Every structure is written in structure tokens, then in C-alpha cells.
Amino acid sequence: MNGVPLNLDWQQILLHLLNFVILFAILYFLLYKPVKNFMDKRKAAYQEMDDAANAAKQEAETIKAECEEKLAGLDAEMAKKRQEAIDAAQQRAKSITDNASQQASELLAKAEKQAEAERDRIIAEAGAKVTEMAKEAAEKAIFSDTSEAFDSFLEAAEGKNQ
């Protein structure tokens, strides 16, 4: 046993050191780094997929919110349009009714006017006929027996009235 405790040999320690440094380099460059790189790349790819999925989800939620908002607006708009259509229909119906009523009034007035004119005409014609008949009766009375004339006048008058 020499003077160094536990027979430590610096040369062999350095050889062990050299051996471990070589081993470290081998393991680092051939195993640790490539495996770690692969794992990091895979992690990044999964992270990217996760981010894309989250972004798509966010976008979908935004679109959904927009659609819901639009849908809610659409309901209100539809109700408004429906009310407007009902109002317009009612107005139109009223207008048609008024128009029809006016036309009916006009027609009635016109009919009344025509009827009045017809009555006047008939009365005038009847007057004329009465006058004519009276004239004929007078002529007959003048030219025939009075009773016969009177009877024929009455018969003629009754026949006209029927």
C-alpha cells in the first residue's frame, strides 16, 4: 500500500473520467437528444392540434352566438313583419269594404235615380194614356150613348189598372 489513502490512483480516476465523458457524449448524441427531439416534436404537434381544435371550438362558439343573436333578431323581425302584414291586410280590407260600400251607395243612388226616372216616365206615360183615354172617352161620349161611354170608360180604366 502506498501513501495515498485507499490506493487512489489519479491516472485511473482520469481514465474513468475520460470513459464517462465519452459515455456521456455517446448517450447524449445518440439516444437522449434524438429521443427528446422526437418527443418535443410530437408534443408540439399535439399542442398545435390542441390549439387548432380550441381555435375551431372558439370560432364555432362565436358563430353559434352570432346565429343565436341573429335568430333572436329574426324572431322579432318576423313578428314585426307579421304585424305589418296584418295591419296592411286589415287596411286593405277596410279600403275594399269602404270602396265596396261607396260603390254600393253609388249604385243604389243610381238605381234610385233610374227608378225615379222610370216612375216619372211611367207616370208621365200613364198620364198621357189617361189623357188619351179620357180624350177617347170624351170623344165616345160625345159620339155615343153616355152610359155606354161611361161603361166603356170604366172597363177601359179597369183593364189598364190590371
Added chain:
Amino acid sequence: MNKKQKIRALIIFACAFVAILAGVILTGLNKTGHGEDIQVVMRDAVLHETYKVSLFGLIDVNPGLISAFVVTGVFLVFALIVRIFVIPKFKIIPGKFQMFLEQMVEMFSNMAKGNSPECYKFIGAYIFAAGSYICVGTLFELFGFQVMTTSGTSIALPAPLSDINGAVCMGCLTYIIIMIGGIVKNGIVGFGRTIKEFSLPISMSFRLFGALLSGALVTELVYHATVMSYGIPVLVGVLFTLLHALIQAYVLTTLASTYFGEVTEKKIKKPKKAKKAAA
């Protein structure tokens, strides 16, 4: 347990008992069965005086150094094969071997990240190499590769770290790396923090050396007591080797990453106003 199994167990037990008894009777209780003194073996395990191996005919070295070179060679071949044939075929959904490699890398990487969050890339790679070296190096002695010593006897190659030189190398290198990390990250403060733990290289070195040596010594002791040399050394040796391989790899890597984390941790400066207010 059915009747057949019971009979089989009894036969095995009886055979083992008869074998041990025969060993005791034939060899005698007080004789050693190996023609070499246990004191010499144990003394050599600690001091490495007797058995030396010639390194390419240049110098005589401890067998542990040869083991270290062999382990590195094995790692080189393994890493080359994996790098060339396996890693390029890595899949997104890993297979069993890919899973094993990824788990190993991730375990050390996460350990480094957890214990040294400020600076973990280098220490992650370092503890990966150190952990693999300690674990595989310790398991290496189970194979019992024979090597010829300079004295002409054949011995089984021991674990690299059962050589005091290898253990001191690992301890000191770890300490130096911690110190460099501290200086790079925190300058003089990091250096001071490392110096504060001046006993670290000694404790690390001797923890490694002592743990592995104790396993070897206990196995030798069991093996040299003839009465216990049938079957038991295998159990004890494998048990000690496996346990030390895992425990020492875990202990050194955890200590290295923890101390590295301590010395590289950024010092949080207190705001001056708060100081004045406190004063």
C-alpha cells in the same frame, strides 16, 4: 395447493436439504472452499492491491476500469443500433421499446425539471448518462465476465463503481458540474453556494463506493462460508446488485439534480423600499 403440488414442493425441499447437508459433511464447516483467503479478497475489494489487469499492455489497472470500458462499449453499440435502426422508425403512438426509451428519457428529464427548474437541459442529459451508467454498470457484474489478471489468475469483472477510482470520479465530476452550473447561472453567488457543500464530492463518492462495495463484500462473505455457499450467494448477490443498481442510480441522480437546482436558483432581491420600511 393440490396434492400433486404439495408432493412436488416436499421433494424439492428434501433435495435442497440433502444437497446442503452433503455440502456441510463433505467440505467441513471451518474450511474455505476457494483456496484464497477471504481477508485477501476483501482487502483487495477495498484497496485493489492484489488483482490488476493490464490495459493494452501499457499500464496495470483495477478490473473496475476494464468493466467501465466494457460498459461504455456496450452502450456505444446499443446506442448506435438504436440510433440507426430504431429511432428513425419511431411512431406517434409508441411501441413497447420506444415507450421504454421515451420513459427513460422523460423520467430523467422530468427529474431535472422538477429539481432544477431554472436550468434543466444539461443536468437532464447528465443524470440520464450517470443514471444509465450506474444502473447498467452495477448490473454488469451479474454477467461475471472473466478477465485474466497480471498475476495469472482469472477473476470476474466487478461493477465499475466498486472501484474507488470510478466512484471518486463520479462524485467529483458531479460536484464540478454542479459548481459550473452555479457559476454560469449565478456567478460568484453560485460558486459560494457550491463551496458551502464542500463535503458533497466526498459523500457522493463514498456513498457510491460503499454501497456497491458492501454488496460485493456481503456476497463474498456468504460465498466463502461453505455452509451458505449453495444457492444463497446467487440470491444475495442478485438481490444486492439489483437493489444497488436501482437505488444508487436514483440517489445520485436525485442528489445531483437537487444540488444543481439549489445552486442555479435565482436569488430573489428584496425591493429597497421594503427594506427601508422594515428598517
